[in-house]
Amino acid sequence: MIDMQLIEGTLLQEGKYRIEGILGQGGFGITYLGWQTRLNRRVAIKEFFMKEYCNRNADTSHITIGTEGSRELVARFQQKFIKEAQSIAGLNHPNIIRIHDVFEENDTAYYVMEYIEGGSLQEYVTRYGALQETEALHYIHQIAGALNYIHQRQMSHLDVKPGNILRREEGEVVLIDFGLSKRYDESGQQTSTTPVGISTGYAPMEQYVAGGVQIFTPTTDIYSLGATLYKLLTGTTPPAANIVFDDGLPALPANISATTERAIRAAMQPKRQRPQSIKDFLELLNKPEREDITIIAKKEKLPPPKQPSSSNKLPIFIGVVVALLLATVVWFTQKPSDTTPLKEEAFATEVIPTENNPVDLGLSVKWAAYNVGASSPEEYGGLYGWADPTGEKKATNSSDSLSGTPPFNISGTQYDIARAKWGEKWRLPTQQELKELSDKCIWKWTEYKKVAGYMVTGPNGNRIFLPASGYCYAYGGTVYGRGRNGRYWSGTRKTANSTSSSASSLVFSINGWSPLYSDYCKEGNSVRPVSE
The missing domain is CATH 3.30.200.20 (Phosphorylase Kinase; domain 1)
Structure with missing residues (x-):
């Protein structure tokens, strides 16, 4: 044989x-x-x-x-x-x-x-079911960055799907299998020859034409990216492109935001009606359906991810290990507070501090009144790469690298931008200090001086405002999520491994927040310093 x-x-x-x-x-x-x-x-x-x-x-x-x-x-x-x-x-x-x-x-x-040990997103969804919207969007933003990078180099992947996206244990994802990819010239004519193939449910109509795509643009990958997001959110493979063309896309779950649903449907339109670039798609994905902001009047965190269904359960020991791993990478997790939560009536009546003196919230450290790069609480400030005290490597390109060999915790060291910009009195918060801010304070989504963000009230009634400053990715300096999302660095690397490319951060949206998130060091996040 x-x-x-x-x-x-x-x-x-x-x-x-x-x-x-x-x-x-x-x-x-x-x-x-x-x-x-x-x-x-x-x-x-x-x-x-x-x-x-x-x-x-x-x-x-x-x-x-x-x-x-x-x-x-x-x-x-x-x-x-x-x-x-x-x-x-x-x-x-x-x-x-x-x-x-x-x-x-x-x-x-x-x-x-x-070798990436975590398996594909296809396997991940098969095991755990449909993902929470925030987790799915986390993965989609990363793959969008990869696609934008190759599109800028006149290259199409042509086989974007959950099975071709590998997930690291830290929650980062990687695009693989370029076997169908094509390079093309300024007119969209291909300049490389590779096999032609179709992944049903993820391939748009133009890939079904004899000989495959004739004129190459980013829109083919954008359809597949939208279809991938549909799969992550529903757990179901989208219908074939001809069915979507004739009958439209089936309804998404009711808990999916109107903004995300609109972006998916736009991505899976006929070619000329889709977003024409990854930037256009992300702007649609990040743009709220309504410009006015609704105040959420209670402390809210998103629940942890689904556990495997009974038909897919692993032995108990392995299930516990998987759950522990997921707990370190899922966007928003629910943890019990270390103190009895304050009631809404406990909000201080006086205005929040506008001078940049340390604000005592009744926690282990005092917090700055505004961000590095800002001069008042409502200003967004700058977006900075982790461990870059110069403030110059703020995710402007994918080749930016860490300077030197930062320690596991850079708070108060030469790598700390808060210390470099504001002096020795200030430093980045540690991951534990961000967690304390999350667990022991009341968080309320609101507008402060017409800027959306979270009003955070400490156990003693004092408060600070964290504006939704947005963030930027390693492939370019475009700011995303401003007015809807915030990402704030800690000084703590995600793992003790000195080669780790990720650090812990606090992330939030109108739907909730988490102090245990992992961001690439090259990405641009806000910095809110602390003082002893």
Whole structure:
């Protein structure tokens, strides 16, 4: 019997890589779990293998092909496979898979990628069901950043779907599988040749045309991104594009915001009616349906994510471990307060401080009255990268990197922008101090001097205002969510690993807040200092 896959223990590149198992197989390749022996790390290894034409010699692992015509076809696609790897290797974005190596062996080709242990969003939704809107939007914003990055380089992915988005344990996601991607020129004509394929439910009508898309624009990926968001929010694969075209998109759950539903429906319109760029899509996704802000008169946090249904339950021990992991990455979690919550009547009647003296809220530290870069409580202030005391690397490009080797907690150190801008009296809050602010205070969404945000009242009745300053991503300096969202850095890295690319932050929207969120260090967030 001829084995179609490499067997466990097979060595490649004279022992540089060792095959440890199978991760998946498609029509054009097999993906293996591998081990890079000299660097002692797991990797994913993709082998070019056209299953309709290729066989394998079980003794030598070499690929065999039947007819001369088939050999020419396979050779042509093998060169495209190599070019795909080289093309991806030239991309540098935190939400795009990283390529480590490419080589030819066993009469075929391979490329070596970083291994991401968390599994795909498809698997995640299958196990836990439809996601909360805030968590789904967190993932969609990251993939939107990756797509915007490749679109700026005149490249379309053409196979965006939950199965091609891997989720790290920290809650960050990565776009993979560029096997169908195309490069194009200024007129939209393709300049690269790769296979044509369709993922039903995620591919728009133009991908069903004989030969695939004819004129390439960002709109094809935008349809797929909207369809992916639909899947994350409903747990159901969208109907095929022709059904959506004829009958429209089925209703979304009633708890989905009108803004998000409108963005999904816009993304899945016929090509000319869709948002024409990722920027347009994100502006639609971040724009409230009504410009006026409704005050929420009670402290509210969003519930934790769903647990697996009874039909998908894992053994109790594994379920507990998964739940603990999720608790570290889910956007908004409900935790009991360390003190008896104040009643709404306890709000102080006097105005909040406008001078930037430390405000005593009755907590372990005192809080600044306004943000770094602002001169009054209602001003947004600046958006800054983590551990950048210069304030210059505020997510303007994906190559910005940390300066030096920041410690696990940068509060009060040379890497602390609050200390650098305001002096030694001030510093970034730690993750625990943000959690204390969250748990021991009353949070009320309101408008202060016509600026939306949260009024935060401490146990002693004093209060501060946190404006919804928005945020920006690593692919560009565009500010998103201003007036609807806020993200505030802590001085604490997400993990003690000195190479971790994430730090903890407080995030909020009109729907709730969490002090235990993880943001890329390169992203632009607000800073609200504290003082002893």
